[in-house]
Amino acid sequence: MALVPVAEALERLLDGAAPLAGESVPLIEAVDRVLAEPVVALRTQPPFNASAMDGYAARAADVASVPSKLSVIGMAPAGRGFDGTVGEHQAVRIFTGAPLPDGADTIVIQENVRDLGGGNIEVIEPTAEWRNIRRVGLDFSQGDVLLEKGRVLDPAALSLTASANHPRVNVVKRPLVAIIATGDELLPPGSELGPDQIISSNAYGVAAAAQLVGARALDLGIAADRKEAIAALVRKAVAAGADVIVTLGGASVGDHDLIHDVLTGEGMTLGFWKIAMRPGKPLMFGRLGDVRCIGLPGNPVASLVCSQLFLKPLLARLGGRNHRQDIRQARLGVGMPANDLRQDYVRAVVKEEDGELVATPFGIQDSSMLRMLSDANGLIVRAPFASASAAGDSCSVLMLR
Ligand SMILES: Nc1nc2c(c(=O)[nH]1)N[C@H]1C(S)=C(S)[C@@H](COP(=O)(O)OP(=O)(O)OC[C@H]3O[C@@H](n4cnc5c(N)ncnc54)[C@H](O)[C@@H]3O)O[C@H]1N2
Numbered sequence: 001m002a003l004v005p006v007a008e009a010l011e012r013l014l015d016g017a018a019p020l021a022g023e024s025v026p027l028i029e030a031v032d033r034v035l036a037e038p039v040v041a042l043r044t045q046p047p048f049n050a051s052a053m054d055g056y057a058a059r060a061a062d063v064a065s066v067p068s069k070l071s072v073i074g075m076a077p078a079g080r081g082f083d084g085t086v087g088e089h090q091a092v093r094i095f096t097g098a099p100l101p102d103g104a105d106t107i108v109i110q111e112n113v114r115d116l117g118g119g120n121i122e123v124i125e126p127t128a129e130w131r132n133i134r135r136v137g138l139d140f141s142q143g144d145v146l147l148e149k150g151r152v153l154d155p156a157a158l159s160l161t162a163s164a165n166h167p168r169v170n171v172v173k174r175p176l177v178a179i180i181a182t183g184d185e186l187l188p189p190g191s192e193l194g195p196d197q198i199i200s201s202n203a204y205g206v207a208a209a210a211q212l213v214g215a216r217a218l219d220l221g222i223a224a225d226r227k228e229a230i231a232a233l234v235r236k237a238v239a240a241g242a243d244v245i246v247t248l249g250g251a252s253v254g255d256h257d258l259i260h261d262v263l264t265g266e267g268m269t270l271g272f273w274k275i276a277m278r279p280g281k282p283l284m285f286g287r288l289g290d291v292r293c294i295g296l297p298g299n300p301v302a303s304l305v306c307s308q309l310f311l312k313p314l315l316a317r318l319g320g321r322n323h324r325q326d327i328r329q330a331r332l333g334v335g336m337p338a339n340d341l342r343q344d345y346v347r348a349v350v351k352e353e354d355g356e357l358v359a360t361p362f363g364i365q366d367s368s369m370l371r372m373l374s375d376a377n378g379l380i381v382r383a384p385f386a387s388a389s390a391a392g393d394s395c396s397v398l399m400l401r
């Protein structure tokens, strides 16, 4: 079977993937969620002409020239407006946020007023009409579309939604990804290991990649290399309502690589299997009803590079989010040999030197080496059949951090 090119694999994997349905959540739980529908204002803000300062509500005609003596006829704190009307040479003591009383059309700030005693004040700075007043609807009016569908809810968007009088908000459901590790050699972190055993590490990085694009991760643990054991966890994933099932390992061609048979046995229609990529060649993708299945290669670096390139875009799409890889141009720190048919993602340290990025690959590129991946901050992307490059040549880098 020919290896599928990376771009085509991503296109096929994203085909038909659309944002999941909406769900209503309280505002206090909605940070970083994606709006499933626009937010429309249920009220006007401010709902009245409001004082923007602490001072005195007056008639602009009375305070256009100073000094001007006014008699104070009442008080308007925020939340309790003044009932009467401000007449000529009258004022109302007012505080920030209070409604402007009838008859008044300006606010004199209290710093510009002298208290004469006996309920009288003297205004010592001229104040123009509508100074220090927030006009009704300054922020928004009832019926305005305040936030568009697809907006990620940040602090400003959430306060705005609350101000528009919504206690809850309708957001795209967070996709659920169920993660199944496979392999007789695997035990969870913290285990006493036998001589032939290693720690199952991939699920943690894959779950983190999913969570970073707003998905929920369900770790279903480790299945032994037996079809029945793997199938049982696949059924558990379906029963849990997973939108995506990720299997780890068992995707290659060895006698113990059972994933393909198990998933197709459970009813998966295979989309593709094996891609022209290094690391990550054994990547598998298929559909089990509405559930998308991704078989990630077992080698830890392959699992994580494939998560970055395929799982994150898929989960972002299902969650209603945009996901763009951070690809930059850099200069090679050392020469690189010609490439074969697989698009290569080469672990590298990327540094800025004299205003340019310089990417230097690690000398060993084994897809089992997690420490190197965590030391790398970028992946040099080498196209299939790229010719040899010299130090200083330009290259594309997928930034990881
Ligand atoms: N004859 C061939 N052999 C292999 C090929 C090939 O094309 N022909 N492809 C190689 C490539 S590339 C990769 S990648 C690996 C991946 O194969 P599998 O997906 O079947 O992975 P496993 O064999 O199950 O495991 C590979 C390796 O990774 C370790 N592993 C597996 N799961 C985990 C986990 N959850 N946490 C940590 N480490 C894990 C496992 O112990 C193995 O060492 O196949 C090559 N072989």
Ligand code: MOO
Pocket (backbone or CB within 6 Å): 277, 278, 279, 280, 281, 282, 297, 299, 302, 367, 368
């Ligand atoms: O995915 Mo494998 O080497 O390409 O690790």
